Amino acid sequence: MSTKYRVQNPVNNEIVATYDFISDDALDTALTTANDTFKQWREKSFEERAEVLRKVAKLFDDKRDELTRIIAEEMGKPVDQGDGEIDDVVEIFNYYADNGAEFGADEEIPNKRGGTSIMRKIPFGVILGIMPWNYPYYQVARFAAPALMAGNVVLVKHAEICPRSAESIQKIFEEAGAPKGLFTNLYAKHTQISRIINDDRVQGVSLTGSERAGRAIASQAGQALKKCVLELGGTDAYIVLDSTDVPAAAKTAWNKRISNTGQACTSNKRMIVMEDIYDEFVDELVSLASKCEAGDPLNPEKGRYYPLSSRDAAENLAQQLKIAVSEGANLRVGGEVTGKGAYITPAVITDIPVGSDSYYEEFFGPVAEVYKVSSEEEAIEVANNSRYGLGGAVMSEDVERAKRVADKVDTGMIHVNIPQARGAELPFGGVKASGLGRELGPLGMDEFVNKQRFYIAGSDSAV
Numbered sequence: 001m002s003t004k005y006r007v008q009n010p011v012n013n014e015i016v017a018t019y020d021f022i023s024d025d026a027l028d029t030a031l032t033t034a035n036d037t038f039k040q041w042r043e044k045s046f047e048e049r050a051e052v053l054r055k056v057a058k059l060f061d062d063k064r065d066e067l068t069r070i071i072a073e074e075m076g077k078p079v080d081q082g083d084g085e086i087d088d089v090v091e092i093f094n095y096y097a098d099n100g101a102e103f104g105a106d107e108e109i110p111n112k113r114g115g116t117s118i119m120r121k122i123p124f125g126v127i128l129g130i131m132p133w134n135y136p137y138y139q140v141a142r143f144a145a146p147a148l149m150a151g152n153v154v155l156v157k158h159a160e161i162c163p164r165s166a167e168s169i170q171k172i173f174e175e176a177g178a179p180k181g182l183f184t185n186l187y188a189k190h191t192q193i194s195r196i197i198n199d200d201r202v203q204g205v206s207l208t209g210s211e212r213a214g215r216a217i218a219s220q221a222g223q224a225l226k227k228c229v230l231e232l233g234g235t236d237a238y239i240v241l242d243s244t245d246v247p248a249a250a251k252t253a254w255n256k257r258i259s260n261t262g263q264a265c266t267s268n269k270r271m272i273v274m275e276d277i278y279d280e281f282v283d284e285l286v287s288l289a290s291k292c293e294a295g296d297p298l299n300p301e302k303g304r305y306y307p308l309s310s311r312d313a314a315e316n317l318a319q320q321l322k323i324a325v326s327e328g329a330n331l332r333v334g335g336e337v338t339g340k341g342a343y344i345t346p347a348v349i350t351d352i353p354v355g356s357d358s359y360y361e362e363f364f365g366p367v368a369e370v371y372k373v374s375s376e377e378e379a380i381e382v383a384n385n386s387r388y389g390l391g392g393a394v395m396s397e398d399v400e401r402a403k404r405v406a407d408k409v410d411t412g413m414i415h416v417n418i419p420q421a422r423g424a425e426l427p428f429g430g431v432k433a434s435g436l437g438r439e440l441g442p443l444g445m446d447e448f449v450n451k452q453r454f455y456i457a458g459s460d461s462a463v
Contacts, residue, residue, distance in 0.1 A: 005163035005187045010076040010307035010342035011297065019163040022187050027196070030184050034126045034153050035201040037181030042123050042151040046101035049149055053100075055176035057093035060086055060137070063172070067137065069298065070164050075133045076307040076342060078300035081260060088422070089141040095424035096445070100149035103445040106454075114459030121449040123151030124203035124227065128196050130217065131166075132208045133159035133309050134263045140169055142428070143206045143229075144183060146444035152203075153181060155196065157188045161309060193217075198224050204448045207231070208265075211388075211433050218436070229437035229447050231265065231429060233362045234390030237383035238268030238419070239405060241376065241396035246277045249395065250284035254368065256419035258292075258346065261306050262366040263313075265434075266391040266413070266420055269363055271370045272379050278372040282350060285368050286332045289346040292366075294338070307342035308365050314342040317365040324349060324358035335367070360387055376401075380408045390430035393419050412438075 005019040022030070041049070060067065068082030077085070096103075109117040129143040136158070144154050158166035170185040188196065197205055197220045204227040207217045214232040221228035238256070243249035256268050273281045295304025308314045314337045321335040334347030346366040352359050363369060373379045383392065391413040396402035402416045412430035415421055427441035437447050 005160045007074050007164055008161060008310065009073050010310055012339075012341050013311045016073060017164070019167075019187050021189050022192070024192070024195075027186065027188065027192060030155065030181075030186060031126070031196070031199055031201050033181035034155055034184055035181075037179050038123070038125050038153045040179065041148075041153055041182060044151070046104060046149070049151070050097035050100060052173075052176055052178050052182070053093045053097040053145060053149060056172055056178075057090045057097070059172045059175055060089050060093070063168075067165070067168060070168060071136050071162070072297040074162050074165055075136065075309040076297050077260065078295065078297045078304075078306050080300045085135055085138045088138045088424075092138075092141040092424045092440070093145050096145040096149040099442075100146075100445060103146075103442050104150055104449070114457075115461070116456040116458060118454040118456075120452045120454050121150065121446070122452050124448045124450060125152060126202045127152045127154050127448050128193075128202055128205040129154055129156045130193065130205065130207040130209065130213070131156055131158045131162075133162045134260060134265075136162045136165040137169065139208050140166075142439045142444070143208070146439070147206075147448050148182065150445045150449050152448050153183070155184045155186055155202070157186050157193060157196075163187060194220055197221055197226060202226065204228065206437075206439075206447075214433075214435060227448065229429075229439065230435035231437075231439060232388075232390075232433060232435040233364075234265045234267075234388045234430060234434050235269045235360070235362050235386050236266055236388075236390055236411070237270050237272055237386070237392040237409060239272045239379045239383060239392070239394045239409075240277070240281065241274055241379070241394065241401060241405065242398070243277055243395070244397065246280040247284045249277075250281045251288065252395075252419065253281075254285055254288045257368050258305065258366050261308055262346075263309060263364055268393065268419060269367075269369055270382070270386075271368060272373055272382050273370060274379070275372050275374045278370075282332065282348065282370055285348045285370065289333050289348050289366075289368070292346045294343050305343070305346050305366055308344060309342065311337075311340075311342045313365070314344040317344055317363065317367070320358065320361060320363060321347060321349060321367065324352055324356075327356040327358050328353045329358060354382075354385070359385075362388070376405050380405060383409050387433040388430065389432040390434035391415070391420060393417075 007016040068079040173183040206229040208231040329352040332348040334345040393415040394406040429438040
């Protein structure tokens with residue numbers, strides 16, 4: 001583990017800036033401030049909360065050039081893709097500002113007992129968010145916007161390679177006029193995370209990260225009897241049942257896989273292709289991967305690939321591919337770490353043996369992993385033979401056929417004839433080792449609230 005938070009440019013592996021961990025005393029002050037702020041924030045109306053969220057959205061929009069350059073240097077995201085990430089952030093904050101009052105409204109529950117029964121949604125309090133580096137702004141927005149709109153306050157422990165973007169988010173909240181302690185960035189150590197979760201002032205924790213991290217946080221949250229939401233890894237199945245234009249189908253799949261340099265939980269990590277189009281599909285993927293050239297995140301060009309988040313990430317991915325080959329897989333192209341930075345050539349790998357360790361692993365980078373199947377039943381079997389269950393897609397020129405297959409895939413999200421649907425209104429989350437709970441949409445505001453039964457006696461009163 002690094003001794004400090006740092007900006008380490010993945011283009012050249014140079015450390016640009018370092019940030020000290022928060023002291024235990026400063027952490028205690030942050031917890032006290034957040035808890036005190038919650039007591040006032042919970043009393044604000046939905047419209048008062050919405051006003052702050054709308055200002056935050058506008059500031060993200062206004063500062064997009066600065067913000068996209070920050071994450072390009074921190075974790076290698078090309079600025080055009082960073083610009084798309086800012087679009088998502090703006091949409092999310094405005095979505096909850098516009099709809100939060102409806103999502104958080106009291107709901108009367110009909111009863112035949114003579115009284116009035118109401119389900120209220122009361123904010124929990126201080127919520128800890130542990131956020132990843134692959135979407136430094138979007139992931140925070142996904143967690144923070146619904147939690148804040150519900151009346152909670154948030155502490156954010158960001159990834160150790162994203163200190164500058166983490167700092168920028170807090171500054172945006174300050175500029176938006178948010179009360180001190182509403183949104184607090186913490187450069188916390190892993191050992192301090194346990195302390196935060198166990199603190200009586202903290203009422204819940206949300207993690208987006210690896211399965212390993214999820215198990216650790218869930219264990220700590222369970223021991224402390226705190227609510228947790230976990231958005232973990234995925235090996236999403238992307239089933240291609242048929243196509244009259246196989247190169248176009250392969251290109252669609254490739255463009256999805258290469259987005260964010262393959263560093264997305266919902267990337268189409270396992271392409272499952274019918275045998276009659278398999279060879280042509282794989283050949284096209286190999287052609288597309290072979291044509292990719294390294295690019296500069298600050299000056300993106302079409303058809304380029306970009307560095308992974310760190311040199312370690314690139315080297316670990318290359319090692320994963322070598323192990324897969326040793327187990328019997330066929331690496332058709334790519335998988336080579338080049339230069340001093342975190343660039344790894346885009347790869348296509350096939351024939352990973354069913355049941356091998358590599359078959360069940362997540363390749364977090366520009367790797368197209370392809371499987372040949374001979375029937376719908378086999379495609380479904382391969383898709384569900386995973387410890388994960390986040391998202392996925394089924395592609396076919398026969399919509400009913402695609403829907404029939406999609407209906408049998410065990411995931412939190414499944415799509416028909418689109419690689420992935422996006423939008424603040426669409427709930428996001430998985431099953432199995434992909435996590436617990438849901439973010440975004442109406443469900444996003446339900447995670448960190450006390451759904452309280454509020455009963456008023458009527459004709460059933462004993463008085």
